[in-house]
Amino acid sequence: MRLLGGRFVLERELGIGGMATVYLGRDEVLDRPVAVKILRGGFDDPETAGRFRREGRTAARLSHPNVVQVYDAGEGELEGRRVSYIVMEYVPGGDLGRMIRERGPLPGPxxxxxxxxxxxxxxxxxxxxxxxxxVKPPNVLLDEQGTPKLADFGIARVLDATVQATRTGVYLGTAGYSSPEQLRGERITPKSDVYSLGATLYCAAVGSPPFTGLPLEVASQHMTKEPEPPTRRGARIGRGVEEAIMACLSKDPAARPEAGELREALLAARAEGPAPAAPRPRSRPAKAEERTAVLPSRPPRGRGRRLLAALAAALLLAAGAAGGWGLLRGGLPGSWGEEGGQQRGEDRSGGRPAPPARAAAEAVFDMYVAAATNDFAASWSYLSESYRERVGSLREWESRYEDVSYVRFVEGPTVVRASGNEARVAFTVQETRPEGVRTVSGVWVCVNENGEWKLDRLLEGGSG
Known part of the structure; x- marks a missing residue:
């Protein structure tokens, strides 16, 4: 029996995040199930642990039927080591994202x-x-009675004089549901949450977010394009619900309702019947000519590349998290400098010539962009077969990209060496995660697999 804090028995693992592992536990004193989040090794230095516990105390300030309750936060012994933990309400009914996937668009009431x-x-x-x-569908948990509870205030900041939560240039969130001001790195206010809730409700009404497409394209559309009204995409909701959602998605924060005003508007609209049935939305993405503000996912040369990099900096690795750091620092077997992966001289080209060397830098860039909006399958596709074997599974890859909120390319990606079926791409990024900003430099070794560059291993600090 694993006992934590003298009262919490850990029964089974529920999930692994970038910085922490969550367990189903039982409070032996109050005899109730709980969820226990434990900071993982590698993030347990005193400063990070202190911030983790402060996160718990911040969330504990909230006591509301529609917020996951935090019961306790502290330090304790677990299997011979000192760990930091947060104990929360256990919500067993899944989340809104899962409900949408299983049931499809929700009816208006x-x-x-x-x-x-x-x-x-x-x-x-x-x-x-x-x-x-x-705020996004996976962070809206549902209890057994269907009551929604907002979870994961892990990247929240307290708005007081001691924590500069709204400082310019800091982006926290998931790009697919983030407000224009978040994506631009501007001042964040409660109205930013309202925008994200509007995007979440849009997804629940339609079955997909307001904007879809390539990662940078999605971010650009959030900043520049008005979303199509949900009923035009087949949503069966009344006018009042649609008007409330569209008000939340206003580009100007001042035009959005306060959260309390939104609640009142939705309650008033709840009595409305659903709109007449509309044609189902297309199952495939719109054609390129039907989109606006289309941006390439690959870095062009010159000024165009600099502009694209500036936009990418506003969203890169919004999903990731210790993924970014855990992946780069010890997330895989062995150390950074290990050669691993494809052995020198081994030919996996399938007889196909290697692409131009610059395409290796594009592959590194695109891998991070795909991870930025939780397109883990696309990000996974840029890895070599050998690297995938070392990672283990797509699910494990996803687990490494859950807490990184912002990544900025300071240098690169730049090809520093190319020979035959191997190319080396140097980069330096600044990663923002709940515990702070870290600068990471390295060299991705890319290999030619069937005529495409794939990321095969990571070398430290540009060494090779």
């Missing part, structure tokens, strides 16, 4: 109820100086 209750939870948090910053 149910959508209005869920939206109103989540808005109530946000209003409670905003009234206590806490901005969530990452």
């Amino acid at each position: 149910e959508l209005a109820r869920i939206g109103a209750e989540v808005a109530a939870g946000l209003a409670h948090a905003h009234g206590r100086g806490v901005i969530h910053r990452d």
Whole structure:
């Protein structure tokens, strides 16, 4: 029996995040199930552990039926080592993202109820100086009665004089549901959460987010394009619900409702019947000519590349997290400098010539861009067969990209060596995660697999 803090028995693992592992536990004193988040090794230095516990105390300031309750935060012994932990309410009913995947678009009355209750939870948090910053379907948990509870205030910041939560240039959140001001690295306010909730409700009404496409294309559209009204994409919701969602998605924060106002609007609209059935939305993405502000996912040369890099800096690795750091520093077997992977001289080209060397830098760039908006399958596709074997599975790859909120390319990606079926790409990035900003430099070794560059191993600090 694994006992933590003298009272919490850990029963089984529920999930692994970038910085922490979450367990189903039982409070032996109060005899109730709990969720226990334990900071993982590698993030347990005193400063990070202190911030982790402060995160718990920040969330503990919130007590509302539509917010996952934090019960305790502290340090304790577990299997011979000192760990930091947060104990939370256990919510067993899945999340809104799963509900949408399993059931499809939600009817208007149910959508209005869920939206109103989540808005109530946000209003409670905003009234206590806490901005969530990452409202999205997976962070809306559902209990066994279908009551939504907003979870994961892990990247929230307290709005007081001691924590500069809204400083310019810091982006926290998931790009697919983030407000224009978040994506531009501008000042974040409670209205940013309202935008994200609007995007979440749009997804619940339609079955997909307001904007889809390539990662940079999605970010650009959030900043420049008005979303199509949900009913034009087949949503069966009344006018009041649609108007509330579209108001949340206003580009100007001042035009968006407060969370409390949104709650009232959705409650008033709940009595409406659904709109007449509309044609189902297309299952395939719109053609290129039907989109606006289309941006390439590969870095062009010169000024165009600099502009694209500036946009990429506003969203890169929004999903990732210790993924970024855990992957680069010890996330895989062995140390940074290990050769591993494809052995020198081994030919996996399939008889096909290597692409131009610059395409290796494009592969590195595109891998990070794909990870930026949780397109893990696409990101996974840029890895070599050997590297995938060392990672283990797509699920393991995903688990390494959950907490990194912002990555900026300071240098590169630049090809520093290319010979035959191998190319080396140097880069330096600054990664923002809950515990702070770290600068990471390295060299990706890319190999030719069937005529395409694949990321095969990572070398430290540009060494090779």
